[in-house]
Amino acid sequence: MAKKEKAVRYIFIVGGVMSGVGKGITCASIGRILTGKGYSVSAIKIDPYINLDAGTMNPVEHGEVFVTEDGDETDQDVGNYERFLNRNIGRNNYMTTGRVYSAVIERERNLGYGGKCVQVVPDIPNEVIRRIKQAAKNDQAEIMLIEIGGTVGEYENLLFLEAARMMHLSEPENVLFIIVSYMPVPSIIGEMKTKPTQHAVRALNSAGIQPDFIVARSVAPIDQPRRRKLAIFCNIQEGDVISAPDTKSIYDVPINFEKDNLGERILEKFGLPGKKKDLVDWRKMVQKIKAAEKTVDIGIVGKYFSTGDFCLADSYISVIEAIKHAGAANNVKPVLHWLNCEDVEKQSVKILKKFDGIIVPQGWGSRGAEGKIKTIKYCRENKVPYFGLCYGMQMAVIEFARNVLGFKGANSEEVDSRSAYPVIHIMPGQKELLAKKQYGGTIRLGGWPCKIAPNTRLASAYAKFGKKGTISERHRHRYEYNNDYREQFEKAGLRVAGTSPDGRIVEAVEITEHPFFIGTQFHPEYISRPLDPHPLFVEFIKVCSKLKK
DSSP states (O other): OOOOOOOOEEEEEEEESSSSSSHHHHHHHHHHHHHHTTOOEEEEEEEOSSSSSSTTSOHHHHOOOEEOTTOOEEOHHHHHHHHHHTSOOOGGGEEEHHHHHHHHHHHHHTTTTTTOOOOHHHHHHHHHHHHHHHHHHHHTOSEEEEEEOSOTTOGGGHHHHHHHHHHHHHOGGGEEEEEEEEOOOOTTTOSOOOHHHHHHHHHHHHTTOOOSEEEEEESSOOOHHHHHHHHHHHTSOGGGEEEEEOOSSGGGHHHHHHHTTHHHHHHHHHTOOOOOOOOHHHHHHHHHHHHOOOEEEEEEEESOOEETTEEOGGGGHHHHHHHHHHHHHTTOEEEEEEEEHHHHHHSOGGGGTTOSEEEEOOOOSSTTHHHHHHHHHHHHHHTOOEEEETHHHHHHHHHHHHHTSOOTTOEETTTOTTOSOEEEEEOTTHHHHHHTTOOTTOSEEEEEEEEEOTTSHHHHHHHTTTOOSEEEEEEEESEEEOGGGHHHHHHHTOEEEEEOTTSOSEEEEEOTTSSSEEEESSOGGGGOBTTBOOHHHHHHHHHHHHHOO
16 A cells, blocks of 8 residues: 655745835744744745746845856745745746746647646636746655735736645645734824735735744834734634734744744644744854844945946845855854945046945946956955955956956956957856847756865865865856966966866955955855855954954
8 A cells, every 4th residue: 555645745835015025024924933843944936927946037126146056047035935944945846937837828739638628727827826836846845835926906916826725625634824024103093004915814814824833023022912902803713813023033933933932832733743943053143143242344345236326235135144144153143235336437446445344245237347347456466355256256357367467458258248358258058049049047057066276265265164175156147257368367366266177167256365355156145044054154264354454
């Protein structure tokens, strides 16, 4: 007799009132709590847009594009899942409306529906359900969290909510719903208002779904009178209204949720025992972040900040979190300063003098490139710790070519295709793809091996974490270091510190005699986690702290 598979539990997390209130962090935090209680937990992000993935979207429009180990370009929330759950999340755990419709249409073209009329309902929701269950199986998850992007009441969400409703209908004991809803406190009134959340729950009810929990996001903790009001009007228990006030650190959120026993209440509704209660390592990490007194001022010189009159740090969220992880590892508090590279172009490098270290993160195109090059020249000449990530490495190579090797006009082919010194050039095969306008999902993506050169700062940093020889790092690029100039660079002091195993692709460069001058073609920020910080960020912050006057 075949062994019966254990039932997977599913938790759908939806948003109410407005976007950007923390559904992703809520999802990741619940995952952290349930992982701490001994369960195998994974997560899925559903984005309602038509795009097949997040790869072609402007970061200012949608925030950072997070790249998974298997090379998927996803929403930034997938990065939060990895950081909180301390596990890799693959492409099967990310879906968009575009992906779902494409799969259904392709199956229909291949007679996968046996000649039947293919309809929006139930065939689209059924494809969503199929993907959710396949991801749970692949991850061997006992509990699968599914975050549905946007807010309830939006037209583009309906089919995903319908899939959730259908799953609950077929196995009600295995499906829970959580709505993360904003509770405004208008300054002119001075009172937390529940009415917007009541309307959001009604909108969810109209989709055939009754929430099991309300996560009450606000500037302050929810009080008892408002808990009671939500319980009465939203048809839930008072204890299932979970307080979610603003916190100084996103890593406080799981601890805050546990004050309301969210984990235990979830397991109770599922009829599952709490195998253990273990947030010990997490609490220690949070305490280290809070206890740090010494500060280091880190400048991030990029261009994806401005959206109207506001600054959007989400464009570099993985970099921000990696810096925080490294700060905790060094018992220091990094203070981040955002500097638009175009401001460096317009003003002098004097605006860089207050920084203990500078990072030039990922980027594309020509806008602001000269500001980044000026920044790198300042760091190189003044022994200021410099860390270049992907485009930041390429800019470092260009700066060195111009100002040390004397290659006038040296550039990247991405910026100047006619440069006499294309020290950064397009990767083989990419030119043909660009000619065909095949931009989405065609660049070098995902985890690739990197062979570390011995006797380098790079090797020393990794060795402190027991990593030697060949390591794996994630990539997202179309252009690369031009090996035609490699010998000249190395003779002048810009060492190749890491390459692909065959030595053909340069993965990292450094000036070994500099306190810290490292550029990586890969993105170390993608795999940094609060309980497992990345060696290069740890070393960077360590040097910044040591050199701080």
